[in-house]
Amino acid sequence: MPAYRAPKRDIDFVLKELLNSEEHFAGLENAGDMNVELMDAILDSGAKFAEEVVAPLNQVGDEEGCQFDDGKVTTPTGYKEAFHQYAANGWQGLSVPESDGGLGLPGSVGLTLTEMIGSASWAWSMYSGLAGAPISCLVNGGTEEQKQRFLPKLLTGEWAGAMCLTEAHCGSDVGMLRTKAVKNSDGSYTLTGTKIFISGGEQDITDNIVHAILARVEGAPEGNKGISLFIAPKFNVNDDGSLGEFNHITAGNIEKKMGLKGNATCVMNYDGAQAFLLGEENRGLDVMFKLMNTARIGTAVQGLAGAEAAFQGALTYANERLQMRSLTGTKNPDGPADPIIVHPDVRRMLMTQKAFTEGSRALCYWLAQLVDVTKFGSDEAKVKEAEDILGLLTPVAKGFCTETGVEVTNLGMQVFGGHGYIQEHGMEQIVRDTRISTVYEGTTGIQALDLIGRKVMGSGGELLRVFTKKIHKFCAGHVDSENMVPFTEVLSGLNKQWGEITMHVGGKAMEDAEEVGSASVDFLMFSGYVTFAYLWAQMADVAQQKIAEGNDDGFYKAKLATAEFYFKRLLPRAQAHAIGAQAGADTVMQLNADEFAF
Template identity: 50%
Template sequence: MPTYTAPTRDTRFIINEVLDLASYGELPGFEMATTDVTDAVIDEGGKFCAQVLAPLNQSGDQEGCTRHADGSVTTPKGFKEAFDQFREAGWGTLGHPEEFGGQGMPHVMGFVIEEFIASSNQAFGMYPGLTNGAVSALLAKGSQEQKEKYLPKMISNEWTGTMNLTEPHCGTDLGMIRTKAEPQADGSYAITGTKIFISAGEHDMAENIIHLILAKTPGAPDSTKGISLFVVPKFIVNDDGSLGDRNGVVCGSIEHKMGIHGNATCVLNYDGAKGWLVGDENKGLAAMFIMMNAARLGVGIQGLAQAEAAYQNGVTYALDRRQGRALTGPAEPEAQADPIFVHPDVRRMLMDAKAFTEGMRLLCLWGALLVDLSHKAATEEERAEADAMIGLLTPVIKGYGTDKGYEVATNMQQVYGGHGYIEEWGMSQFVRDARIAQIYEGTNGVQAMDLCGRKLAQNGGAAIQAFFKMAAEDIAAAKADEALAPMAEQLEKAVAQQQAATMWFMQNAMANPNHLGAGAHHYMHIMGIVSLGLMWLRMAKVAKAKLAEGADDKAFYEAKLATARYYMDRYLPDAGALRRKLEAGADSMMALGEEAFATAA
């Protein structure tokens, strides 16, 4: 059976030493984020996830969810009791406003717990995770009445939330949705239609489920400009806050999926369900994007999380499994064979995993800090800069993070050899659960096009220029340090590759937009490689300083420096190869006609 231990030491390093969260104490919400408090949240959250959620991960995968004849759904054994503990401990309230029952802490601390939850039990984590996204949308676009009616119990996790976008005939192209919203005399709307792939759409763990659904009102434009957002509770909420009649929304079926079996991914049928407009009519897509952007960052964390869980088990197996001898001679002559940990190819996979997970953890948590600063920084200029930077990084965190997270999971399965293909060892589940993260909340191809087709050119390219400026400043500072200079120079070359790729798009994509589409995925990976390189340079700087101070945990900081060097040596060179692929353009990719892809008779 696989195991999981929350990476609390590494997380404390990032929160306290690299991000230095305590230094933001003058900003709203950060005054509570003292080192003592953040350490307690990290340690206790890690224990909860390791002791309560992780033991349910494999059994939940094997049992799955059950839909009953009346449309109700039962989650796997132990999930409801674990969710009760999660709710009672207040883990879901960390980053939400105190006005509605949250703890008002920085979002970055909520992201810490999201990683631990997703690593220990991704399917479980999707129930509160989708709720967080729904809360974000209602906070931004809901009326005061809607906020007061729904948010306190959603934030407390007495109620959960969902997002309803996809329909059987349309996913990314939301302008094609057919779900209708007919206005009623009492100011509500009657919602009719079918939504598919609705995570946590029906379950037995909360008293009520608050659905946020996209639909079209009569006469609305038949495009994305005609989409409105509605709140549709499973049970009508009375004026006094009590629950009334069951609404006209029912689970028609549960999808049979490759992974995340412990989460109820539902087909939801709306038959005149009573709903209320959120925000302005025909402005629903903008409101839903608030929820989707929050979800995309959460999915990026899932890529990290599955990689981390798989990596931990890969290391354990590599240290225990004995096969063959080290190439340089027996490592343990008294034993019949050496642990496979000594073999360079196994080390390659383990080091790739270690370099990715630790670098990605900092990128995710720095991204969360940017979310906080976009709302709470001292000046409007700082808030705008943080917002632009996290907007640029969101598709990278989601797209690159989940592509590499899946790759790490499959490599850790490879470490197990034949046992990795056997279900009882648990590695297959990490691979299967990681796979969905590349697909939902906008496939990674969509993320790449969002980055290259929208974010690079936004506001005259201000965000990407700010990214390059930030990287140049970090590199210049590191080059002044003899010990860090070699790594800084390697990163500088990778940044130059990204800059060249950016320039190539500017010179070629206007003439042929397919050049942009053909290279977008490569560019997203180049930016992911560079972003993690920047994170590793920052961690190396802190680790070197700690060693110079004579820090007690010498081995920890030495490992950071060694892993930073490995990342620069083994990851950064890929940026050049990807740039050359990007510059090959779209001509050969688009040359063949449809008939050339047909299977020969």
């Protein structure tokens, strides 16, 4: 099993040299006493926790899995103890406002913890991550009484949580949900219905589980307009905070999954459970969307986390595994063969892993800083720009970072050759655990429709223009930098092409609405390659400046070499997606449903 080590050097580079966290924190208001020193202390302790406590549970969780017996779930060995150690560190409330009992720190710091702990074991990390769902719902839509009743023990980790959206018949189309809420005379509601795919819906880690549930109040309109959001605990909570009676919330089963076996994915039954409305009736999605946007960035981090774990395992193996001799002469004369890292195709795989992993880190961390600005920024213009860029790039990050993350994990298995297919080496587990990331929080296709339909076409192209102007400004600012021309010329051309593709698809969509759906995934992937190119050009700029100053740290040489690899070997893929996006709806729509098979 690969031994996880937090990539602190690259994390430091992104946070301090690329994104200038010191300046970022200085521009925030009411975000606690956040500074780079405090950030370092949090990340150092988080790295140690990820490496020493969580990572050893990764293979244990996969091998043992969760056990189900008559509605009760038993989690793998060590999960409970690690959860309570995590909570004892105060991380559950890291980004929760101080007024609600949290530390009130910027969410960008918490996202970095999410990456490290998730790379160590995403299955374990989901229990702490999902506790954040009811916390967020309460903070954004709860009354003071509801917050006082539920938040304290959620923040201490005495209780955990679950997010309950999906039903068997409707999947991502939550407007079709059937879970019913009936209002009681005391103002509470009684819930009846069944949810599926509820991660952490039942477990033996905490004394209580607080469910955030979408349901339809009796008599409410059909579709999304009639959806309300509720809080319902597994055990009712007395006025003094102690646990009361069982609340008729039971697990009917746990799913047998491809991966993430250490996390219980439950079928949950609500058989007359007492629940409490968050916000207003029929306005549940207003509160939910505040959570969902953050959750989509969090799922992008799942792609990053899997990629980092796979890259570390592949790199270690490539340096140790002896097989064949280098074509340019023996590199390991004392051994029977050379390490496979000398072979160009192994280098191609490792460089691809490195480029996508570090690009994902830069994008996810940048978006997390933009979320900070929307919450704590005082400059209205900067807040508006942050909101616009987040609107455009959140679906890009979720779709692109998970799709490339799956590619990176498969490359990790490939570097191991036949050994990668064997369970004991851990690489096939990383593939299995990461694969669901392209489905969570809306599939790649759904993210693509959101991007091109709602964000680009729906804004009349304005959200795209905000970002392409930013890219244009960066390129124009480096016209006199000879070393940057190989990056900025290519990036500038792609930036212009992005707008041209948008105009082409938009024009055809005026005649046939299917053009948008046909182009969507290729459009998202093109957008992802261009966005990574913008970030890699910036990283190359930083590295070049350090090298020009005489800094001989090999890290900067590696960063620059990876940027060059990305532009020359990976970015050309964007053109295939450009062609696909403009190929026309008839290429996918001309067959009738009964003509696919005969």
